[in-house]
Amino acid sequence: MRRRNDARSRGEAIEGVTADWLEARGLSLVARNQHAKGGEIDLIMRDGDTLVFVEVRHRADTRHGHPLETVNLAKQRRLIRAARFYLLRNRLSCACRFDVVGVIGTAPQLEFTWVRAAFDAF
Known part of the structure; x- marks a missing residue:
């Protein structure tokens, strides 16, 4: 259990x-670690009038690939579902x-490495 807490x-x-x-x-922080059914949003930020859902991926090195490669289609779907839940819960339309x-x-x-608009909601 200690290892999980350290991570x-x-x-x-x-x-x-x-x-x-x-x-x-230039972005401003709105919220961190927002949990929703089936997912979590690491950071929610504002870029002007745009609400930005940010997924942060970390690796100590690239021996096993770049951390950006870990955001696969299943992860994208979980993030989209969590973002929709956040928008509904907070009655936001933006x-x-x-x-x-x-x-x-x-x-x-x-x-x-920052990838803006890395994927679209579908």
């Missing part, structure tokens, strides 16, 4: 650093997009 705390730390990194690039940020390395040496 969770590392993940939350990476998400926090990523939120700060995105804020430095422009939205799904971004993915791949993070490689260990703090403080992190490399960020």
Whole structure:
């Protein structure tokens, strides 16, 4: 159980650093770790009038591939379902997009790859 908690705390730390990194690039943080049936949204941010659902993926290195490669079709569907739930629960109707940020390395040496509008809701 300890290992899972360590991984969770590392993940939350990476998400926090990523939120700060995105804020430095003009986005503003709305919420973190929003749970919904069947999924979780790591970060919800605002980019002007657009609500941005951000999936953060981290790997210490690329030995087993880039972290962006882990956002497959099933993961996209879970994120879309969670985003729809968030919008309904908060009675929001606005422009939205799904971004993915791949993070490689260990703090403080992190490399960020930001893919805006990585996929569309279908």
